[in-house]
Amino acid sequence: MNQHIPDTVDNAAATPEKHQPFEALGLKPDEYEAIKQLLGRRPTSGELAMYSVMWSEHCSYKSSKVHLRQFGQKVSDEMREHLMVGMGENAGVVDIGEGWAVTFKIESHNHPSYIEPFQGAATGVGGIVRDIISMGARPVAVMDALRFGAVDHADTARVLPGVVSGISFYGNCLGLPNIGGETWFDPIYQANPLVNALAVGVLRHEDLHLANARGVGNKVVLFGARTGGDGIGGASILASDTFSEGGPTKRPAVQVGDPFAEKVLIECCLELYREGLVEGIQDLGAAGISCATSELASNGDGGMAVDLDAVLLRDPSLTAEEILMSESQERMMAIVEPAKLEAFLAVTAKWDVETSVLGEVTDTGRLVIHWRGEKIVDVDPTTVAVDGPVYHRPMTRPAWLDALQADTAAALPRPADDDALRAQALQVLGGPNLADASWITNQYDYYVLGNTALAMPDDAGMIRVDEQSGLGVALATDANGRYCQLDPYQGAQLALAEAYRNVAATGASPRAVSDCLNFGSPENPEVMWQFAQAVEGLADACLELGIPVTGGNVSFYNQTGDVPIHPTPVVAVMGVIDDVARRIPSGWQDEGENLYLLGTTALELDGSAWAGVVHGHLGGTPPRVDLPAEKNLGGLLAVAADEGLVTSAHDLSDGGLVATLAEGVLRFGVGARLWLAELCERDGVDVATALFSESTARVLVSVAREDDVKFRGLCEGRGVPVLRIGVTDAEVDGLELQDRFSLTHAELRHAHRATLPAHFGAVVGG
């Protein structure tokens, strides 16, 4: 049996020279010295475990903090108006009217998903959902933004199906509709896929809860799954001979998820909130009990006394350090008034959720942890959870960037004739990033809960919040790593602009932002420069659009070999719609309607899908960002939706007009006849540019003839460039570009739908 002897506080004071494996735990020598300074002695092994995980990049944001502050600084009154809880809590909370609030957040689970795709992705969903519950909200939907290596690489065939089935398994078992997201392929992500999971929850204003430990004498209660030896990240050293003799020697670093346990835990937490039995609930994610106790205490009255022997274990041989660092899933920590403890335990018993009281809130300003009768931790919790190290990492504009930006798409051969144009159109539509993702999304349940008003393949997902009034929210996630590689400042703004436009295209008004910033190593000055540029671009654009960043997460150290991934700031925008019955789909269903292109088209092919798919090219500078135009366009679409003037709206982005047209036809199978001569003449571009350019602030809408005059008047009144470029026509089989070429429905469908099944297997029902 385990002969582990606790390293007590007294022992630590008495043995100042004892060697500690701080470097193996990821701490730098100066960080270790700082801990000794803070404590006035060496840390105990338990304290060292806590500091090492809480001061890690993942938990402390030590490299990103100085940059992320901009999100809190570049804020206008307009942005504060609806913000109930901003950055820094488990998830931001935004007022959406009628007494309702929404909380949403996107987070990464990249590295675990590469090592063990199924469990890595599954627990990513589980973690973000627990963040939502911590705010007192009922989770109502999830989304996911995925990046994989080359679509035809053998390892992608291992990683992608695992990730997708992990998300499908966990999300479906929780009964949360998966309402959208995006999937990209690029060899740059080959050994470092990105799995970013978003969750959204709703709550009444009065049900808002913050996770903090207030009220001296209140009980600290751990409930949910038992604590096991899984997910002890960099902590394997703790199970080595330095700390333990005879115990297990290695612990798996990837957590294992049990969605059934989480589903029960969700219902249990919601009942606890509803019955008023808890002061606050904190989820246990990264850094487990170390994080939950130190964050709850530092956000509250400042003190907490905990007895680790009360923690229910799956494996009785776990050491104190392992218990502190375990990232076992499906656990929550609550602060409960003593008088309500009995009723609390009755609720957890009803749901068969195991529960144990670990200790209580104190006013000592110290987090004190006992194990086996000995005091093994005695720290100021603020030093663990808040006052971690802050780095001003060196930054360098990459030396290669000038050459990359000089290598524009202008030098690429353009299609010589209409046949070549037609062939390239099909090629672009079948490119892996544009291709139909049904192989993935058919594995997700978007019906459950009965409130899904829009889901894939529409521009954004939409959920009804209030069944009486129809009040709802729309969500979209976007990022274009290719643009960000060319210019991270502009690329981040383009991601925001696209997500904003996708939300606006459904008729919702964008209101708030969450971001998941995926980058290479912060110790690489070029990556750090990219990161700083992206954050600055995003913060500046949020200020201009008037929507705040409410939270998110940073994921560094994403690289394939020595090569960092393209900067990939995934931006999620949440919008509000008064009545989801007024939502706009992304394709037309009726014939005889006019097709209008809103916005103007310029020669902007650098970084485009056309350059990538047809020519394998990445160079130049990404499309110009025009935020006032985006805002204007969004305002117009909100009015058009409200007045029922448009029957469909679909944004133009990756793949340009041709992609939007094809998706419009394929949405409901109704054809369209187009003429582009007027567009080419007005904007001074050739047909290839009109079809493939990725100029921003553009949306294609269909308008019933009876609303034609009113709609044009609306556009002119608001100064949005509008041009009729075609009509919907059931007689046309697919797309007919007048005087140019036609693409039949079958051709469009094959080009769009064949790519993923060719690599991953057939889609049921084609």
Added chain:
Amino acid sequence: MRIGVITFPGSLDDRDAMRAIRLAGAEPVALWHGEHDLKGVEAIVLPGGFSYGDYLRCGAIAAHSPIMAEVIDAANDGLPVLGICNGFQILVETHLLPGGLVRNDHGDFIRRDQRLRVESTESSWTSGFTPGQEITIPLKNGEGGYIADEATLDRLEGEGLVAFRYLDVNPNGSLRDIAGLRNERGNVVGLMPHPEHAVEPGFGPDTPAAMRSGTDGLTFFTSVLRQSVLA
């Protein structure tokens, strides 16, 4: 009419089933797996989900939960019972309906708007359809492949107990395209697709007329309601 919806730990579509009952004009009554009380309801829905995590085998643990003892007795006395997806799996595990449901033949979870043909209107839950009617109902499952031995399949066909058959596409490898069954008496119906997800315009499957406007599922609930009024 009061229609009970049983919530097991891991039930997911219980709220949807209650909404469907309300939209059909009946009163939904929440029932809890751990109790023996059916609260005097006149019909019961076993909703979709992953009861008890579907550990062991889908529906196997739920089939032995306290409330199912009451459900089995009531069903044998003629109480209308509808099992949807996991509910169908539970009905099969309790032997109220024959056969079994196994992993989809292609191995993956599948969600799709599924065409079905109504094969039997001789039941509490299908009497509002016309024989042979083609309907679209959302399907979403990982273990929806219907199996039974040849003799049972022949008997089901011969006695007209196949309630629904998959049309166009067999999405999970179900034998003889069977999507749902009824019992001899017609009070118990089970199927893999989810009628409670096609009851409200705006939130159902797409139709040729309009996006998400499909409400074919509503007839399940109005059928049982009409039967109660006639009785």
